[in-house]
Amino acid sequence: MTENAVLRTEDLSKFYGRTGKQVTALENVSIQVEPTTFKVIRGPSGSGKSTLLLAAGGLLHPDAGRVLVREEDLYAFSPGQRTVFRGQNIGFVFQQFYLVPYLSVLENVKMPGVALDIPDLDERAAGLVERFRLGHRVDHFPSELSTGERQRVALARALVAEPGILLADEPTGNLDMENEQIIVDCLREYARNGGAVLMATHGLRTDGFDQVYQLKDGKLQE
Amino acid sequence: MSIWSIIRKEIAHNRGNFVIGLLCIAVALGLVVGSVTLLAAHDINTEQVVDAKERETREAMEALEDDYRMMMRDMGYNVLVLSADQSIDELRMHGAPNTYMPVDYVEALSTGGIENLNHLFPVLQQRVTWPEKEREIILCGTMGQVPNFEKPQFLNDEGMYRNPIREAIPAGAVELGHDIARAAGVAEGDVVTLFDEEFTVQRVHVRRGNEDDVTVWCDLAKVQEWFDLDGQINGILALECVCHFEEFGLVEQEVQEILPATQVMEFGTIMRARLEARARAEQMHETALDQEIAYRGQLGEQRQGLVRILVPVVLLGAAVWIFFLILGNVKDRQGEIAVMRTVGFGEGKIMGIFLIKAALMGVAGAVIGYLLGITVGAAWEGIVFWSPEFGQLINPALIGLIMIGAPALAIIAGWIPAMKAAQLDPAVILREE
Ligand SMILES: Nc1ncnc2c1ncn2[C@@H]1O[C@H](COP(=O)(O)OP(=O)(O)O)[C@@H](O)[C@H]1O
Ligand SMILES: [Mg+2]
Numbered sequence: 001m002t003e004n005a006v007l008r009t010e011d012l013s014k015f016y017g018r019t020g021k022q023v024t025a026l027e028n029v030s031i032q033v034e035p036t037t038f039k040v041i042r043g044p045s046g047s048g049k050s051t052l053l054l055a056a057g058g059l060l061h062p063d064a065g066r067v068l069v070r071e072e073d074l075y076a077f078s079p080g081q082r083t084v085f086r087g088q089n090i091g092f093v094f095q096q097f098y099l100v101p102y103l104s105v106l107e108n109v110k111m112p113g114v115a116l117d118i119p120d121l122d123e124r125a126a127g128l129v130e131r132f133r134l135g136h137r138v139d140h141f142p143s144e145l146s147t148g149e150r151q152r153v154a155l156a157r158a159l160v161a162e163p164g165i166l167l168a169d170e171p172t173g174n175l176d177m178e179n180e181q182i183i184v185d186c187l188r189e190y191a192r193n194g195g196a197v198l199m200a201t202h203g204l205r206t207d208g209f210d211q212v213y214q215l216k217d218g219k220l221q222e
Numbered sequence: 223m224s225i226w227s228i229i230r231k232e233i234a235h236n237r238g239n240f241v242i243g244l245l246c247i248a249v250a251l252g253l254v255v256g257s258v259t260l261l262a263a264h265d266i267n268t269e270q271v272v273d274a275k276e277r278e279t280r281e282a283m284e285a286l287e288d289d290y291r292m293m294m295r296d297m298g299y300n301v302l303v304l305s306a307d308q309s310i311d312e313l314r315m316h317g318a319p320n321t322y323m324p325v326d327y328v329e330a331l332s333t334g335g336i337e338n339l340n341h342l343f344p345v346l347q348q349r350v351t352w353p354e355k356e357r358e359i360i361l362c363g364t365m366g367q368v369p370n371f372e373k374p375q376f377l378n379d380e381g382m383y384r385n386p387i388r389e390a391i392p393a394g395a396v397e398l399g400h401d402i403a404r405a406a407g408v409a410e411g412d413v414v415t416l417f418d419e420e421f422t423v424q425r426v427h428v429r430r431g432n433e434d435d436v437t438v439w440c441d442l443a444k445v446q447e448w449f450d451l452d453g454q455i456n457g458i459l460a461l462e463c464v465c466h467f468e469e470f471g472l473v474e475q476e477v478q479e480i481l482p483a484t485q486v487m488e489f490g491t492i493m494r495a496r497l498e499a500r501a502r503a504e505q506m507h508e509t510a511l512d513q514e515i516a517y518r519g520q521l522g523e524q525r526q527g528l529v530r531i532l533v534p535v536v537l538l539g540a541a542v543w544i545f546f547l548i549l550g551n552v553k554d555r556q557g558e559i560a561v562m563r564t565v566g567f568g569e570g571k572i573m574g575i576f577l578i579k580a581a582l583m584g585v586a587g588a589v590i591g592y593l594l595g596i597t598v599g600a601a602w603e604g605i606v607f608w609s610p611e612f613g614q615l616i617n618p619a620l621i622g623l624i625m626i627g628a629p630a631l632a633i634i635a636g637w638i639p640a641m642k643a644a645q646l647d648p649a650v651i652l653r654e655e
Contacts, residue, residue, distance in 0.1 A: 050653045051595040059564065060649040072551035080568055087566020094652055102235030103228075110223055157565070169652070 005032035005068075009054060012065035014218075025051040026062070026218045031199050032166060038191040043215035049200035052215065053167045056198065058086045061215050070164055077151040079086035087116045089165040091158030095173035098148045099142040099157075105129065105206050106138040109156045132186060139175045148179030155186055159195075166190065168199040171201045225571060236551070240583060243632075247587025250540035251628055255595025255620065257529040262615050264525060268518040275514055279507040286500055298387060298430075299343060299459035303331070303477055308456075309480040317433055318347035318360055319456040319566065325365075325442075327481055328458050333367045334480035338473045339389050342368040343459040346445045347539070353439070354415045355406045360437040366390025377576060387461065390441075397439040400429040416440070417448055418505035425480060438558025439569075450509045462488060492592045544583065544635035547574055550645040560648035569644035576643050580636030584629030592624055619622050 014026040025048045027128035033039050041049050042102070054060035056067055058074040067074040069089055077085055099108050109128060113121040129138055132152040142150055151171060158166055168187060191197045208211045214221035233240045302382070306320040313319050328344040346363040367386045369377050378384045391397060398408060403426040408414055412423045421440065422476065423567070429435055446452050464475050474486035559572055596615060597607055605611045 028267065036613055054649045054653060055562070063488065064283075083563065083568050090564075092652075094562045096557065096654075098557045098652075100228075100558050101560070102231045107223055110561070111228075114223055114225055114228060114297060115562070115566035115568070161565070184334075 002021055002022050004069055004191040005034050007198065009056055010031040010061050010066045010068070012052070012055055012067065014048075014055060014062050015058065024158070026055065028065070028212050029160070029215075029218070029220055030065075031198075031213055031220070033163070034072040036191055037201070038197045039211045039213065041198065041213045041215055041222050042202065042206065043200075044081045044202055047200070047215045048218040049215055050169050053169050053198065053200055053217075057083050057090050057092060057159045074195040084116070087112060088161055089164050091161070093151065093154050093158050093166070093168045095170040097142070097147075097154040099150055099153055101142055104139050105145070105153050108142065108153050109160055112158060115163060119141045121160070124160050124162070125156070128159055132156050146179075147174055148176070148182060151175060151179070151183055152186065155183065159190060162184055163173060163195075165196045165198065168197060170200055170202065172201070172203075172222045189221050225574060225578075229575055229582070232555075232575075233579065233582070239547065239551055240579070242640045243544055243563040243580075243583040244587045244590065245629055246540050246543045246547070247584055247632060248535045248591035250320075251591025251624055252594035252598065253536045254533050255416055255592050255624065256599035257525070257532060257595075258617070258620060259596045259599025259600050259615050260482065260526055261522065261529065262617065263600050263605050263611070264518070264522050266605070266611055266614055267603055268515075268522065271516055272511065276509045279504070282507060283416050283500075283504055286462050286503065289515045295346050299461055300472060300489055301339065301460045301462040302489075303327075303458040303460065303481070304485050305456065306483045310595060317348050322451060323455040323458075323484070325455050327484070328455070330459075330480055331458065331477065332370050335372050336370060336476055336480060337372060338462055338476060339460040340370050341374055341383060341459075341461040342369065342370060343388055344442070344455045345455060345457045346442055346449075346451060346455045348445065349377055349436075352402075352406070357402065357405055358436065359402055359444060360433055362439045363442035364388065364391060364439055364648050365442040388439075391424070391439055393441045393444065394421060395424040395440070397425040398423055399429065399433075399435040399437045399649060401435040402438060403427075411501065418484060421445075421625060431522060453532070461651050523631050541635040544580060544641060548580055548636040548639035549642070551579075552639050552646075553574065556651050559643050559646050563646070563648040564652070569653060572646075573640045573644040576640035577636055579642070580632040581629040584632030585625065587629035587632070588624045591628070592621065599618050 009029055009031050012029045013024075014028050016023040017027050027050060028050075031039075031041075031052075041052060043049050051060065055062045056069075056214065058067065058069070058077075061075060069085070072085065074085070103111060106125060106129060109125045111123055112118060113125075118124070118145060131134055132155060133157070134149060134152055137145060137149060142153065145153065155171070161174070171187075172183050175183065187197045187199065191210075209216060304319055304344075307322045308321040309317050325344060328342055331339065331342055348361045350359060350361050351357065352359050366389055367383055369381055369383060369389055371377075371381075376383055396414065398406070403409070403423070406414070408423055408426070410426050413419075413420055414423055416438070427434060446454060473488065477484055477486050483547070484638060562572060596612075600607065600615055601613055605615065
């Protein structure tokens with residue numbers, strides 16, 4: 001257990017439903033992601049991957065345990081503080097890209113700047129758009145993009161605030177093999193350059209990741 | 223990029239949603255402004271209708287007054303001012319007054335500011351026998367009409383009556399009543415002898431059926447000389463010009479204020495009947511006007527009642543519509559809201575996005591609704607766009623109320639959906655595969 005982990009969960013548990021039919025989505029899950037690492041949570045559908053990522057990202061209050069991002073206890077913050085902290089330190093990408101349909105590619109990437117003070121927003125956004133090979137698409141709208149391009153826009157948006165950790169929930173679930181490879185390469189590059197990635201996947205590929213957590217019925221498998 | 227450009231771009235992208243909301247507010251406010259305008263236009267028109275009717279009545283009454291004035295003039299003198307101690311019985315028996323007043327009296331009346339007497343005609347009458355013709359006559363000396371300076375409208379530039387009833391009779395001339403002329407066998411242009419003096423008959427009057435028919439008129443000075451009554455008269459004939467029924471009978475009082483030692487004989491039963499008819503006509507006009515005012519007042523009240531029901535219903539309808547519209551918009555944009563929340567948008571910002579949109583709908587709807595309402599409301603009452611009356615319908619207070627009220631209404635209607643958006647749990651949406 002290293003002290004410099006950018007993300008750490010301690011005995012995280014989450015139960016859905018109230019009395020009677022209670023579903024255990026997570027049970028005593030402890031993981032950690034250090035800077036420059038690219039880690040994967042693997043598990044079948046319904047195993048609790050999304051629940052883990054949402055709880056780790058400060059979007060879902062766990063029923064037990066703690067989440068520490070850069071040594072800050074996420075759920076000790078007030079909701080307002082947590083929102084700002086999340087915006088500054090945690091990036092998200094999802095299987096569905098959740099792009100804003102009425103904003104262009106560049107505007108989607110810069111969108112977090114409306115909520116947060118992001119230094120050098122224009123330069124960063126321009127740099128990300130170039131890096132993800134979207135330079136010729138800046139003025140296009142999401143509906144005019146391929147799915148691969150859309151996920152790259154979502155990824156650029158997640159990284160524009162330069163968060164310490166990126167949480168990716170099956171980001172390649174809607175993509176073909178070629179685009180999946182592009183996205184995974186982008187994530188790996190981001191991790192290598194000082195970031196950190198925790199990606200949920202139900203795929204079988206495990207090669208090339210720093211660590212693979214196996215999740216089954218909300219419990220980590222050894 | 224700011225929250226404003228996000229709102230602007232969403233509106234532009236999702237035009238239909240915005241336009242429907244805007245039109246809903248425009249129609250609601252159009253109805254409100256339209257009905258308020260209709261009421262105001264109704265009041266303006268009522269005022270004009272009533273003014274017109276009043277003017278009509280006044281004109282009709284004035285025309286009637288002119289008619290009566292003419293009629294009365296044609297009927298001849300209807301008032302005789304006598305010395306206070308003149309016995310009316312004796313006057314009737316003699317056929318002429320036998321008490322005297324100074325001729326100055328007529329001067330006093332003409333300058334005394336008397337309202338209701340006109341065509342003052344001083345006379346000195348004597349019942350005598352025309353010695354040369356051996357006939358009873360009434361000899362009437364006159365100096366012509368003395369103007370009443372209170373009534374300059376009947377006078378010409380020289381201060382004389384434009385249409386006198388009687389003219390002065392020059393020295394050396396006489397005028398004869400119909401019967402006496404016939405009995406004496408005299409015609410116009412003849413020379414007759416009266417008290418040893420020769421006079422030319424300058425006129426023979428038509429038959430009038432009264433003592434005029436046996437009257438001989440000549441110069442006042444001559445009669446005063448014959449009867450040794452220098453500076454005296456015994457009557458002032460006049461035309462009482464009473465155009466209002468209530469004034470009837472006031473003339474004696476008016477005359478006595480100037481000349482206390484007089485009395486006034488009025489002989490006008492026809493006049494009395496005419497005045498009564500006139501009063502009835504005026505009454506009828508006034509009743510018609512009152513009915514018109516009552517009818518328009520009732521119509522206005524009916525419309526007011528309708529507006530009192532319509533306005534809240536329409537505003538409530540618009541509010542409900544906006545509520546569902548914003549709610550639908552929130553549902554459609556759940557993913558967008560969730561992702562905004564993950565990248566750091568606070569609840570306030572999310573709420574603001576929807577409330578500002580609602581407010582913009584309100585403002586735009588208010589502008590369109592106002593123009594719509596005022597134009598249609600005015601047209602309904604027949605007031606043309608941008609006419610002078612239209613200017614009266616522009617109500618700054620209403621404009622202010624609507625420009626504040628419409629966005630306020632939209633914000634209130636959108637409040638709950640916007641709150642729902644802000645409190646949306648992003649985890650619930652983002653967990654879905
Ligand atoms: N709102 C909910 N109520 C009840 N059960 C839920 C709810 N959300 C998720 N679950 C259950 O929790 C478990 C974990 O779900 P999830 O984290 O979405 O898994 P994964 O992302 O691995 O497919 C599943 O069994 C799912 O059915
Ligand atoms: Mg999942």
